[in-house]
Amino acid sequence: MTPIRLALVGLGKIARDQHLPAIAADPRFELVAIVSRNADLDGVAHFTDLTALLASDVMVDAVALCTPPQPRHALAHMALAAGKHVMLEKPPGATLSEVEDLRQTAAARSLTLQATWHSRFATGVEPARAWLAERTVRAVRINWKEDVRVWHPGQDWIWEAGGLGVFDPAINALSIVTRILPLPFFLSRGVLHVPENRQSPIQAELDFRDAGGAPIRAELDFLQTGPQSWDIEVDTDGGALKLTNGGAKLWIDGQLMHEGPDREYPGLYDEFARLIADGASDVDVAPLRHVADAFLLSERVVAPPFIE
Template identity: 55%
Template sequence: MTVTDIALVGIGKIARDQHIPSIAADPAFYLAATVSGSGGIVGVENHAEIGAMLAARPDIPAVSLTMPPVPRFAAASAALGAGRHVMLEKPPGASIAEVLKLERQARAAGKTLFATWHSRHAEAADAARDWLAGKAIRAVRVDWKEDVRKWHPGQDWIWQPGGLGVFDPGINALSLLSKILPVSLHLTGATLSFPENRAAPIAADLTFAGPDGLRAEAVFDWRQEGGEIWQIEIETDSSTLKLTEGGARLHVDGAEQSVEAPGEYPSLYRRFAELIEAGQSDVDVEPLVHVADAFMLGRHIAVAAFHDDPQEIS
């Protein structure tokens, strides 16, 4: 097996929790360098800026970008311009136009661009897609609720334009849904709740339409207490399917089904290696289209100010 050196750009929580262990466990990749202004990881060469890494290490053919979406476009474009294969953490960009431009750049350069959606690689995702194939869909309900203080502590970028707010986790549900459903949905309405001191929503209620009068609804909320709710329930003409724990568990009419899969991020890196070997790219913007439509069509309402430290609330 050919081992590909890879550089990891952005050493934050998701990199430490998911990317670094997944690369370490994948025989197709070797973590040759990191890029982080605040320091990398012990035992791995680190550069403060991606430009410095690209100049110093022309021998590293692949780059995985895990920084926030707003600065990601410039980093991805630089990496493609330097002849590297690029993997993008979700969401793949701060706008649809950026992602499509990167896709064109990768095609022109003959390099792989992988816009990842990690929830599509959840343990039960393939089994759910296969079970739903050929069935008539009657109703769809998505509940994606978590505590932002737990999952994004002190991350101011996520509340700024381009940070997506509650759509940062909500887009995981949309990516999973768009993989498993045998029909296509489009957004028809949204209500977005913006804290009075923030530029991104803390909650969103969405409605979608599909073929034959199908309606779907999704509720995203960052104010959840008492444990996360990451579930999708789909009623068909024969039974009801439910995915829970972000797609890790599958139930049909209340009975849990056995599923086997390597896990989200190990599966992502396996897919990246396959794409590089085949000389292909994988870029799907459908989940990001739903989010853009929500901001375009959504009714904005103001809600109470949000503070990272609850003690700041007067």
């Protein structure tokens, strides 16, 4: 099979840590170009903007966008207009309207558009979904707390409007719970803590209820030092489930049931290849919709200034 010729737009931390190894390990893809204003990669054609790549003689079948979300709509629209399949890093866009426009554009051109949620490919997620499908959820607790200085050093875009702040990591938790919970859920109240010198929240507390009335509490923090917390606990009528390490470990009633190596980004590229082969798209915006609801409904509290 002829490999899918892929261009990677954005060569920051997530691209280097996750996308490059996943692409190199999948023979269905060939990395043919890098688009970045500040970085390049030995042996791969380099362009400082997507317009230059699309105007060049480098043949590209698909584009993976690893930029911050704010400029992503324009880049994705440009790639789709040029006949390229598109993978969107999470979150898929700065607004729901942007993503819907891209979905319609891809469909009109019979191109693949993939809104990626890498945490859904963590080892414990699908087994958790299957276990919960046969039980009634009583309560859910989400603790998603990490150190922004470790995971996003010097990345000012994350604090700008559209950068999402603490929801940049917390949307991973929402991507998991929207996948594993049997019933839809809805925000009832929230509190967003926004540093006085920033535009996006650094901490948040959210209270949801699912369609059956079960409470769902999310506590999100971008200032946690030491051990990081990426945990989801679900109480049911048939026992207690817990996902830890961002979904990598699944516990049932305190017993470790599933654990495995990190295969999240290989999972994304496997899905991308299959979607392209099938002429299909996957544009699930449920996690982003919950973030939008949080910005719409939550109380805002002024927090101390954030200093890098």
